[in-house]
Amino acid sequence: xxxxxxxxxxxxxxxxxxxxxxxxxxxxxxxxxxxxxxxxxxxxxxxxxxxxxxxxxxxxxxxxxxxxxxxxxxxxxxxxxxxxxxxxxxxxxxxxxxxxxxxxxxxxxxxxxxxxxxxxxxxxxxxxxxxxxxxxxxxxxxxxxxxxxxxxxxxxxxxxxxxxxxxxxxxxxxxxxxxxxxxxxxxxxxxxxxxxxxxxxxxxxxxxxxxxxxxxxxxxxxxxxxxxxxxxxxxxxxxxxxxxxxxxxxxxxxxxxxxxxxxxxxxxxxxxxxxxxxxxxxxxxxxxxxxxxxxxxxxxxxxxxxxxxxxxxxxxxxxxxxxxxxxxxxxxxxxxxxxxxxxxxxxxxxxxxxxxxxxxxxxxxxxxxxxxxxxxxx
Numbered sequence: 001x002x003x004x005x006x007x008x009x010x011x012x013x014x015x016x017x018x019x020x021x022x023x024x025x026x027x028x029x030x031x032x033x034x035x036x037x038x039x040x041x042x043x044x045x046x047x048x049x050x051x052x053x054x055x056x057x058x059x060x061x062x063x064x065x066x067x068x069x070x071x072x073x074x075x076x077x078x079x080x081x082x083x084x085x086x087x088x089x090x091x092x093x094x095x096x097x098x099x100x101x102x103x104x105x106x107x108x109x110x111x112x113x114x115x116x117x118x119x120x121x122x123x124x125x126x127x128x129x130x131x132x133x134x135x136x137x138x139x140x141x142x143x144x145x146x147x148x149x150x151x152x153x154x155x156x157x158x159x160x161x162x163x164x165x166x167x168x169x170x171x172x173x174x175x176x177x178x179x180x181x182x183x184x185x186x187x188x189x190x191x192x193x194x195x196x197x198x199x200x201x202x203x204x205x206x207x208x209x210x211x212x213x214x215x216x217x218x219x220x221x222x223x224x225x226x227x228x229x230x231x232x233x234x235x236x237x238x239x240x241x242x243x244x245x246x247x248x249x250x251x252x253x254x255x256x257x258x259x260x261x262x263x264x265x266x267x268x269x270x271x272x273x274x275x276x277x278x279x280x281x282x283x284x285x286x287x288x289x290x291x292x293x294x295x296x297x298x299x300x301x302x303x304x305x306x307x308x309x310x311x312x313x314x315x316x317x318x319x320x321x322x323x324x325x326x327x328x329x330x331x332x333x334x335x336x337x338x339x340x341x342x343x344x345x346x347x348x349x350x351x352x353x354x355x356x357x358x359x360x361x362x363x364x365x366x367x368x369x370x371x372x373x374x375x376x377x378x
Contacts, residue, residue: 006034007264009257010065010077013039014150019229020255021078024272027098031271038074040065066092066258076259076268080226081251081281086289088258095265096257100277101225103253103302105131105241108155108227109219110162112237115139122218125157129319129359131221133298134246136321145215151230154220156208159236161216163201163209170194204235225253247300247315247326250284276305283310283331283340290344291316291352297359303331303340310336312343316352319362325352 007028011021018037025035041064062084065077069092076095088094107115107124115138118124124135125147132144147154173189180186190197201209224240227233254277259265283303293299298317303310309330317324327347331339347353 006036007076007268008036008038008074010040010068010074011037012065013041016151016226016230017078017080019231020080023229024078024098024255024257027272028268033267033271037078038068040068040077069258069260075264076257079256079258081254081256081285082223082249084251084256084258084285086285086294091260092258093261093265094256095259095268096271096273097278097281098255098257098272099274100280101253101255102228103248104224104243105221105246105248106224106227106238107219107221107241108158108236108238110159110237112239113219114239115219115241118142118218123216125154125215125217125220128221128249129296130249130298130300130317131246133317133319133321133324134241134300134315135221137317137324138245138321140321145217147215147217147220151222151226151232152204152207154222155204155232155236156211157213157215158217158220159205159208160211160213163205164213167194167198167209170197202235204232223248223252243302244313247313248302250288250299250301251281254281256281279303279305279310279333279336283312283336286337286340287312287314287344287347290341291348291356293356293359296363297356299356305333306330308333310339312340314343314347314352316347316355318355319359323355325350325355 009021009024011017018039021037025037028035062077062079065079066089068074069077070089081097109118115135118139120141121143122141123143123145125145126132126135127147135142135144147157149157170190171194174194177186177188177193198206198209221241227238257268257272259268280303284301287301288294288299291297291299293316298319298321300315301312303312305311310333311328311330313326313328315324315326325347327343327350329339329343331343
């Protein structure tokens with residue numbers, strides 16, 4: 001039993017962030033720790049109408065939480081690992097990485113269509129440079145449009161046009177039904193009234209029905225772990241995108257608890273750290289740090305422990321998915337961090353560094369903000 005009082009951990013206030021923090025809280029409580037979650041609003045949360053890269057630096061959804069830890073106000077902070085900058089203050093450590101969720105991406109459509117089945121020129125929504133480049137590499141005909149908001153909001157934006165069209169059709173049918181009262185030969189188009197239909201909708205669908213539609217999306221792409229943790233998978237049709245071509249973002253699907261280096265960090269690590277997840281995400285983040293792509297370049301890095309090796313896939317694209325450097329390598333698990341740095345250096349020599357430099361120049365020259373891999377719990 002913990003003797004030094006309640007463990008106070010920071011979390012962002014979005015629904016998804018709170019759900020993820022609850023997973024960490026439950027894991028610690030299962031090890032007989034007392035835990036209090038403290039909601040902290042971040043700079044990224046406060047900016048509603050701009051894409052993330054206008055914030056000017058990586059970590060807009062992370063910094064304020066960690067500052068509360070460094071100031072001694074809180075014992076630790078819970079983050080989505082893919083949102084974390086690769087550089088941290090010296091006093092701060094990643095105390096624990098719980099067992100990772102599914103790292104891949106999902107294509108979400110109103111009708112269950114696969115990527116290949118989307119019509120020519122279909123509009124796909126994503127806030128990620130990486131996903132945009134990967135989509136265009138597979139389907140250059142697609143129109144990829146920015147998509148922000150939390151998971152609920154993104155799903156509502158996808159579902160809204162079809163639901164609103166059906167609502168209009170049913171409303172018109174109701175008017176026709178009323179106009180034919182007493183006409184025994186009239187056969188209504190729908191068996192149920194529009195009110196009955198509305199009552200059977202889920203809360204998500206009802207919210208979508210009332211949403212103003214700016215862009216009609218044929219599909220959107222979301223992180224699988226985020227959608228599953230949101231509890232909304234049963235409301236939509238999804239297709240898993242293969243990690244071989246849609247290489248995930250470094251750390252995607254993983255959570256991290258940061259704390260100041262010391263006894264508390266060691267306690268948290270001993271209680272809930274998952275060694276395999278730590279090795280895999282360490283490889284991914286080491287390669288990202290060495291390449292220096294940060295949030296400005298389309299980079300996918302995915303590592304998975306297989307026996308004595310860490311099978312690692314990397315893809316670096318230009319922004320339009322026309323050029324890429326891709327490679328896989330089995331890294332010795334005993335020297336995984338050093339091997340990851342060597343892999344990154346080889347990738348840089350093979351052209352990854354040039355692609356990242358070009359992406360950085362493009363980002364500096366943008367008149368309008370480009371899409372960014374920002375948290376789906378926003």
